[in-house]
Amino acid sequence: MQYDQPYSASELKGSLANNPTLLSSTTAAAISTLLALDTAESVSVASWDGVTAPVSPEGTAPALVSATIAGAAGENVAVAIPAELSTAQAFIFESEANLVVSFDAPSASTFAAFAVEGDVAAAAVTDSTPDLIVTSGDGSDTLIFTGEQNVYVDGREGNDTVITAGGNDTIYGGAGNNVIISGAGDDQIFLAGTSDVVNAGDGYDVVTLQGSRDAYDFVAGNSFNVDGTGLQTASITNAEFLAFDNNESIALATSEDQAAALRLYQGILGRDADAAGAKIWAGAADQGVATGSIAQAFLNSFEFKADASEAFVTSLYQNLLERTAPEATDVDYWSNVLASGASRADVAATFALSPDAIAADQTNSEYVEGLYQSALGRASDAEGLNSWVTALFNGASRGDIAQSIVNSTEAATKVNADFIDSLYSNALDRPADAEGKAFWVDSLAQGVTQAEVAVAIVGSPEAVDTIDNVIVIHGQV
Structure with missing residues (x-):
């Protein structure tokens, strides 16, 4: 991919969709929607190694960042997002290392202004449409988000820790043993790991587990939590709703x-x-x-x-x-x-x-x-x-x-x-x-x-x- 010139939106959409080892079809579709790849002619894409200056088309603010971070499996690597990438709407990380990344993003209203300039109604984001999409690498990563934006996180491989703040967030835990702490807002959390710990925070939060409800045994605790064992093991706190395959659910009262x-x-x-x-x-x-x-x-x-x-x-x-x-x-x-x-x-x-x-x-x-x-x-x-x-x-x-x-x-x-x-x-x-x-x-x-x-x-x-x-x-x- 060439990063010093804007990238064709249609070609970028195809590239995202045809890379299943890096992006799930759901995440690829989310990025495509966020960046309006069906209607845009071109998109500014930056390449970044986490150390040197990002490479991106001159005079443009990158919308998508492809970040390949060096590091061996098990090595902890702290990654600081530079100012020139602070307004990017999507980050795709590739690394074997355990990445530690913090995102201090603008509020949802600021993101809306980037996406729909002059649209007053867009300033009041109340749904779960993401403002920022981040996919992590293969290591055991720590992703920390501050601000009120709606974030979409795809944890992929590794034992990840994901911490979000005030938006209506969508979080895919991915494989591994994950810790997910979401803040205020109505969050959607999808679990696919072996043993996960979730604190969904305030708001009306939905946690989706794999398989049928009948595959799990649940025990309610005394701190707004429920523990489930079955196809996955999960300790879930402050969620209001559990979803399963075939429209099965458990409402947590x-x-x-x-x-x-x-x-x-x-x-x-x-x-x-x-x-x-x-x-x-x-x-x-x-x-x-x-x-x-x-x-x-x-x-x-x-x-x-x-x-x-x-x-x-x-x-x-x-x-x-x-x-x-x-x-x-x-x-x-x-x-x-x-x-x-x-x-x-x-x-x-x-x-x-x-x-x-x-x-x-x-x-x-x-x-x-x-x-x-x-x-x-x-x-x-x-x-x-x-x-x-x-x-x-x-x-x-x-x-x-x-x-x-x-x-x-x-x-x-x-x-x-x-x-x-x-x-x-x-x-x-x-x-x-x-x-x-x-x-x-x-x-x-x-x-x-x-x-x-x-x-x-x-x-x-x-x-x-x-x-x-x-x-x-x-x-x-």
């Missing part, structure tokens, strides 16, 4: 109120929390929002309503249109219609009057039987079947019959029973027992809200023992 709110993800939605949502609802609990109010927000969510409607929509396809395996896109469409506010009765009536239903050419008896199965979850009784078939014979439309059956008290009871079944399955990991199910269905019929029932079941001792994707950690005692 620092109070019982937080835990009660975060367990609603599993109890009501039947899934692990996502980091963004967990941050919002843990914060709401800290602000004194009642768990019942948070539960109601979950129940009002588009996600819950769509998921709760899926079985009903599938049954309409099967029973009214005689499609045993409806297309997922079709089921999603009508589930979303219901989640957006349409009533089950209206959707059932629409199915009943659709060209597909007409083409199915069901008899009146078959049609009524299908409605019983979809809306009531049972076969028709002779009296009911005869009554509805007679109504059809006397001029009632199939849409009218669908409205009547789906709006019936029995259909409402079926909806409540399905809701209880889902809470037992999600929160207790078992089918509802007959006595418990009857109690809660009756409670709903008597006016107890779904939110109140959800809080009671998801907050029960059995659910607390069963739900393993929320861990309560406490401060010093």
